[in-house]
Amino acid sequence: MSSAAHLLIIDARFYDALADELCQGAIAAVAAAGASYERISVPGVLEIPAAMAMALKLQPGRYDGFVLLGCVIRGETSHYEIVAVQSARTISDLAVAGALAVGNGILTVETQEQAWARSRVSGGDKGGSAAKAALAMVDLHHRIATQRSKG
Numbered sequence: 001m002s003s004a005a006h007l008l009i010i011d012a013r014f015y016d017a018l019a020d021e022l023c024q025g026a027i028a029a030v031a032a033a034g035a036s037y038e039r040i041s042v043p044g045v046l047e048i049p050a051a052m053a054m055a056l057k058l059q060p061g062r063y064d065g066f067v068l069l070g071c072v073i074r075g076e077t078s079h080y081e082i083v084a085v086q087s088a089r090t091i092s093d094l095a096v097a098g099a100l101a102v103g104n105g106i107l108t109v110e111t112q113e114q115a116w117a118r119s120r121v122s123g124g125d126k127g128g129s130a131a132k133a134a135l136a137m138v139d140l141h142h143r144i145a146t147q148r149s150k151g
Helices: 016-032 045-058 079-098 112-119 126-150
Strands: 006-012 036-042 065-073 101-109
Touching: 006 016, 006 045, 006 126, 016 036, 016 065, 016 101, 016 112, 016 126, 036 045, 045 065, 045 079, 065 079, 065 112, 065 126, 079 101, 101 112, 101 126, 112 126
Parallel strands: 006 036, 006 065, 065 101
Antiparallel strands: none
């Protein structure tokens, strides 16, 4: 089923080079599955849920799933906790309320070195992992919907 999936990749540009690496992995995973995608960018991780909500409201039914990519690196203030917790909570709320297929590839790390280790396509490839998770959830959604219509 995932080969027919159409995903929206939303990447946060606060760390441009990391975002590009995460997107590279996600796009490769989507292509390997034979799926299609559109990509939009937002300034930072806190804007990802709003962009997701806009896509759902303004283009209902256009996307089978969402791949969310970005990075939050701990700094010297409490901003890290606010961004990490609030974005995760809002994404989870949207996904559960809308029964959405989501692959969350937002990294929450202590250092840039950790971010690179997780985002590199030749390393942790969290962008690719997020795309694969979204595709798996699209498949699950289709299986459950098919069982419901048969039942």
